[in-house]
Amino acid sequence: MRKTMALAAALFLSACGQSESGSTASAAADNGPVGKPVLVLAFGDSLFAGYNLTRAQAYPSQLEMALRERGINARIQNAGVSGDTTGAGRQRLSFVLDSMTTPPDIALVELGANDMLRGLSPAQARGNLDAIMAELDRRDIDIVVMEMRAAPNLGSDYRSEFDAIFPDLADKYDADLVPFFIEPLLTDRSLVQNDQVHPTAEGVKAMVSHSVDEIADAIED
Numbered sequence: 001m002r003k004t005m006a007l008a009a010a011l012f013l014s015a016c017g018q019s020e021s022g023s024t025a026s027a028a029a030d031n032g033p034v035g036k037p038v039l040v041l042a043f044g045d046s047l048f049a050g051y052n053l054t055r056a057q058a059y060p061s062q063l064e065m066a067l068r069e070r071g072i073n074a075r076i077q078n079a080g081v082s083g084d085t086t087g088a089g090r091q092r093l094s095f096v097l098d099s100m101t102t103p104p105d106i107a108l109v110e111l112g113a114n115d116m117l118r119g120l121s122p123a124q125a126r127g128n129l130d131a132i133m134a135e136l137d138r139r140d141i142d143i144v145v146m147e148m149r150a151a152p153n154l155g156s157d158y159r160s161e162f163d164a165i166f167p168d169l170a171d172k173y174d175a176d177l178v179p180f181f182i183e184p185l186l187t188d189r190s191l192v193q194n195d196q197v198h199p200t201a202e203g204v205k206a207m208v209s210h211s212v213d214e215i216a217d218a219i220e221d
Contacts, residue, residue: 033067033068033070033071033072033073033074034071034073035071035072035073036073037073037074037075038072038073038074038075038105038106038219039074039075039076039077039102039103039104039105039106040060040064040074040075040076040077040104040105040106040107040108040219041076041077041079041096041097041100041104041106041107041108041141042059042060042063042076042077042078042079042080042108042110043079043080043089043093043096043107043108043109043110043111043132044079044080044081044084044089044108044109044110044111044146045080045081045082045083045084045085045089045110045111045113045114046080046081046082046083046084047059047080047110047113047146047182048060048078048079048080048108048110049078049080049081049082050080050204051082051193051198052193052198053201053204055078057201057204058078058080058204059080059204059207059208060076060077060078060080061076061078062201062204062205062208063076063208063211063212063215064076066208066209066212067212067215067216067219070212070216072216072219072220074219077100077104079096080110083114084111084114085111085114085115085118085120085125085128086111086112086115086124086125086128086129086132087115087124087128089111089128089132090128090131090132093132093135093136094135097135097139097141103139103141104141105141105142105219106141106142106143106144106218106219107136107141107142107143107144108144108146108178108215109129109132109133109136109143109144109145109146109175110146110148110181111128111129111132111148112125112129112148112162112165112166113148115128116148116150116151116154116162117151119154122150122158122161122162122165123161125162125165126165126168126169129165129169130169130172133145133169133172133173133175134173136173137173142175142218143170143173143175143176144175144176144177144178144214144215144218145166145169145170145175145176145177145178146166146178146181146211147166147167147177147178147179147180147181148162148166148180149162149163149180150162150163176214176215176217176218176221177214178211178214178215179210179211179214181207181210181211182199182207183210184203184206184207184209184210185199185203185206185207188206190202191203191206
């Protein structure tokens with residue numbers, strides 16, 4: 001069973017760099033949330049941008065709806081770019097932030113899978129993510145780290161070094177950590193598209209259900 005789940009994880013992650021349709025989160029239906037508006041920046045790769053999904057089906061849009069259904073007055077801006085490595089994210093972060101008319105209150109950082117798939121050094125990924133989070137911290141933007149994990153075929157040394165990046169940096173920047181948020185896809189393959197790697201709209205919904213508690217807590221702290 002563990003071998004099957006590991007293979008499913010590797011297959012899913014292998015497509016993180018593919019293209020997607022609809023890379024900007026649309027506003028969820030207004031269900032009467034109250035309180036101060038919270039602007040959330042979803043900064044990541046294709047797992048945020050979405051693959052073969054409408055904008056309303058992408059993770060940031062579905063997360064926004066789930067938060068608003070809880071009464072949290074959140075709006076999420078999708079800044080996911082397919083194929084982004086941590087280095088590419090580091091290069092574009094300042095441009096993204098400077099282009100926003102209102103600075104975000106909180107940023108969801110979801111990068112690293114493409115570094116791992118390309119066999120890039122975990123130390124390099126750590127350095128880039130550290131720089132990304134340092135810039136967010138400098139601008140007084142709260143951070144939520146979306147945990148990623150290395151595929152098992154890369155070996156135990158690579159895996160232990162890569163997997164440690166996310167909790168370590170969350171601790172360093174006093175950020176909230178969302179555990180491996182694609183985990184629901186590993187146990188229920190019906191949540192994956194016909195390509196056997198990307199989540200369906202229902203798969204994204206499961207990912208949101210798996211992660212919304214931590215994100216809601218981070219917003220309300």
